[in-house]
Amino acid sequence: MNLSLTLLGAFAMRPVVGAIARRITGRERPVWTGRDRIARSLGIVTGWLSIVFFAGYAGILVLAGTTSVLRSPLAVIVFNLPALLILLAVALAVAAVSAWKGRGSLASRIHLTLLSPAALALAWFAWQWNVLGYMG
Numbered sequence: 001m002n003l004s005l006t007l008l009g010a011f012a013m014r015p016v017v018g019a020i021a022r023r024i025t026g027r028e029r030p031v032w033t034g035r036d037r038i039a040r041s042l043g044i045v046t047g048w049l050s051i052v053f054f055a056g057y058a059g060i061l062v063l064a065g066t067t068s069v070l071r072s073p074l075a076v077i078v079f080n081l082p083a084l085l086i087l088l089a090v091a092l093a094v095a096a097v098s099a100w101k102g103r104g105s106l107a108s109r110i111h112l113t114l115l116s117p118a119a120l121a122l123a124w125f126a127w128q129w130n131v132l133g134y135m136g
Contacts, residue, residue: 043111089117
């Protein structure tokens with residue numbers, strides 16, 4: 001589980017690291033097509049949603065001294081994020097296939113290819129701990 005969190009966090013930061021590396025090396029920014037932008041946005045949203053899920057999950061566990069926190073709207077939102085990540089993982093798989101067929105960079109191809117199973121691993125974690133789709 002820690003591996004999927006590490007991968008998702010690293011992949012959420014990949015665009016920032018790429019921008020810094022391009023600035024240091026002096027390379028120009030790549031030209032993005034519409035599909036590339038959508039795939040990149042999906043990857044960023046997936047990475048950040050997974051970070052929000054783990055931060056919210058940790059916060060709820062810390063505050064779970066009473067059962068009323070588990071019935072709060074925040075808990076319902078946090079525990080339903082993995083269901084959204086399943087949908088995003090499917091969309092990422094489609095984007096990865098499109099990137100491998102198109103002219104996406106090798107880094108973006110690898111990024112999309114590894115991010116989709118990492119998001120599914122997060123959903124599996126939520127299912128395993130019985131918080132996937134928790135409705136209070």
